[in-house]
Amino acid sequence: MCEIQYDITYNDLNPTFLFTCQLSRKEPELPHSHDFIEIALILSGEGHFMLDGKWYPVKKGDVLLINPGIQHHCTYINPDAPLEESYVAFTDIHIRDMERNQILFPGHECLIRPGEKTFVTLSRLCSLIKTESTSCQPGRYFMLKAYVTQMILLLYREQVAAPVSIEDGYEFESTNKKYVVEQIIDYLDCHYNEKISLDQIARNMYLSPFYISKIFKSETGDTPINHLIKVRMEKAKLLLDKQKDASIQDIALCVGYDDAYHFSKLFKKHFGESPSKYRKKQI
DSSP states (O other), rough: OOOOOSSBBBSSOEEEEEEEEEEESSEEEEEEOOSSSSEEEEEEEEEEEEEEEEEEEEEEEOOOOTTTTOEEEEEESSTSSEEEEEEEEEOOOOBTOOOOTTHHHHHHHHEEEOOOOHHHHHHHHHHHHHHHTTTOOTHHHHHHHHHHHHHHHHHHHHHHHHHHOOOOTOOOOOOOHHHHHHHHHHHHHHHHTSSSOHHHHHHHHHHHHHHHHHHHHHHHHHHHHHHHHHHHHHHHHHHHOTTSSSHHHHHHHHTOOHHHHHHEEEEEEEHHHHHHHHHHHHO
């Protein structure tokens, strides 16, 4: 049996998830500190953070590591374009060569400007944490712990293995088209039962709707919305097979459609027959 190797920690990396929140900063906040770690993602806007007596200019794509006891507060530059920030708070970690319950990568202090691929993944994890934190699914807490662990490891891998300068003039690495398309597909597969638009997909990926449509079409030969419809129709077909007593309206709602008539038209277009006719053939 192979021996477990704790390569970046002294024991298991086992963070305690505390909370998540998303803020739209419309006015400066008062200086304060916490007894836990916060990872803050700057989703949009521009501003300044004061951390431990030092000012850091921040903008979309930046990540802040706010360790316990660090006095911090935030200002913004343009009231018409306030800072949008996403926070994940946790505690109980000990990474090798760092103080207990601290994350501080060499040379980066509190501000990190990760590659675009990493930032998109971190943003995706924040979205998953937000959804999971309001759910009542079994294993909710362990799922949250797993997402936080992924965030820590993503940052560690990038910052320790390939340190990135934060000097003026730094630019994000070019977007990997295949990776972005995989993330879109993953998002659609997970959220097919919700109201989804191309603009919403673009916001979640922090890219433009035009760019997303273009690369999705070039990589898959289809549009994101058509792919979503296909996913929904396949899910609906499975539900019609398994839930014999559910109404067509119920099936429609389960796959993201409020209008049962619209759902039925799409189902017929996709499979060549209505949901009712398909169900009767299965009996």
